[in-house]
Amino acid sequence: MQEIIALLTRAGIPLPADLNWLAAILGFAIVGIGMALGWVISRLSGKHLKGFWERVVGERAEGLANRMVKIIYHASVSIVLAIAFFSFDWWTYTDLIIGAGWGICAAYLVWHIIRASGFARWIAVAAGVFTFALILSNAVGGLERVTLVLDRIGVDVGDTRISLLTLLTIAVTGLVLFAIVRIVRRVISHSIQRSSALDPAQKLLADKIAMIVIIVVAFFVGIDILGIDLTALAFFGGAFGLAIGFGMQKTIGNLIAGIILLMDRSIKPGDVIAVGDSFGWVNKIGIRAVSIITRDGKEHLIPNEILMTEEVENWSYSSLEVRVNIPIGVSYDADLDLARKLMLETADESDRVLNSPKARCWIVEFGDSSVNFELRIWIKDPEGGVGNVRGDIYARIWNKFQENGIEIPFPQRDLHIKEWPKSGAEALPPDGVAIKTATPPPMDD
Incomplete structure (x- = not known):
């Protein structure tokens, strides 16, 4: 600081008798310069960085993108004031003011x-x-004293010292790493989703693997920062891991099964599948279970192991096109060619029925009461439901049959009695049925 005083004296600038005023003015001037530089930097680069962040992170950028200009401003001021603070050996008041401004911006x-x-x-x-x-304490030279006080508040467990400083360090390290993990995962997840070389299942698999890798790396970085020696916990860690392994067999099995499902792409988000009594489209493949949303809005959680070991009907494995068979019966007295023509016209008029492959209609059997047809149609959106397509086709066929006089029969039987026996007698006609009647016994008064 003597150099600054000599420079001001040679420049002819009068100095106050109390240099504390000069120290304070100098501190405020440095803080003002830092704020001005931060304002310029944030205005020049803030909007560009905001746009870049939105392109990198996409829909998940909202939280950080809206604060990007403010983050750039406070970061720039903090850097400028930190450089100024460590550049010279300032007066105490100057250090205090610079440290306070730096601490507020940080x-x-x-x-x-x-x-x-x-x-x-x-x-x-x-x-x-x-x-x-923290920054203000460092500016006034009291950081070592604060850390000493925090370290004294604690207990000794064997050779390990657990103090308030230790707990505070762990909390700060965990908070910083957790924030970094969230931000990095947003960036990587958006980059994976934007990739055109991966299908939905591969994107989901890559996203989950990236999440696991990020968490593992963050864990070991935190261990290294905190200086925790894991060798002392090797024995207990092995026993603990063995206990967890037995207790989490199903969980680990479901995790591995989920990764295999994503790798072989046999089941993907959006597929329409049937597992047991559950039928719907796959909403999400999680670590433990697959979420299936049914047509009635219920969400079934099927463990991944079940999808690996039991029979699964995937309606959209290789193609979304699904054939729907609709049985229809007509009367024996009806014009069968006309009925077949009307059924095909009905299929062509339905919105969800595909024109290619074309609908087909065949006679499948001569039933007891009707001639049974089967109308075979194709749809490409099974996630929209199958029952509603059948209902629409049946309603249209009913109207067309009514307009053209084609009867849809119902089961009925004709009973032919060749001879009615006399009362109280038994009769067995040569080609008839024996019918026995009896007079009921008299009732007591």
Whole structure:
């Protein structure tokens, strides 16, 4: 600081008798310059970075993109003030003012990042206050004293010291890593979804693998930052892992089964499948189970292992086109050619029935009461339901048959009695049926 005083003296700038005023003015000037530079940088690059972030992250960019200009501003001011703080050995008041400005900007920076990452407001407030206190303590030279006090508040467990400083370090490290994991996963997930070289199942598999890798990397980075020695826990970790392995056999099995399903692409999100009594389209393939939404809006969670070991009917495995068979019976007295023509016309008039492959109508059998036809139609949206297509076809056929006088019969039987026996007698005609009648016994008074 003597160099600055000598420079001001040679320049003919009068100095106040109390240099504390000069230190304060210098501190406010440096903070003002930092804020001006931050404003310029945020205005020049903030909108461009916001657009870039929206392209990289897509729909998940909303939280961070809307705060991008403010984040760039506070980050720029914090960097400028940090450089100024460590560049010279300032007066105490100058350090205090620069440190306070730096701490406030850094606190707001942490606030915006944590809120954009989806954390609760109280967590963002606590993290901001902690950041401000940390930087301000360092500015006034009291950081070592604060850490010493926090380290004294604790207990010794064997050779390990568990103090308030340790817990605070773990909490801060976990919060920072969790925020980084969320942001990185958003970027990677959007990049995977934008890839045109992967189908939906491969995208989902890549997204889940990326999530697992990110979490594992973050875990070991946190262990390294905190300096935790895992060798001391090797024995207990092995026993604990063995216990968890036995207890989570089904969970691990479902996890592996889900990964295999995604790898061989036998079941993909959007497929229409039938498993046991569950019929619907696949909404999501999770770590433990597959979510199937039925036509009545119910969501069935089928464990992944069941889809691997039991028979699954996939209506859209290789193609979305599905054939629907509709049985129809007409009277023996009806014009069969006309009935067949009307049924094919009905199929052509239905909106969901495909023109190619064309609908077909065949006589399948001569039944007891009717000539049974089978109308075979094709649809390409089985997730829209099959019963409603049948209902629409049946309603149209009913109207056309009514207009053209074609009867849809119902089961009926004709009983021919060749001879009625006399009362109280038994008769067995040569080609008839024996009928026996009896007089009921008299009732007591």
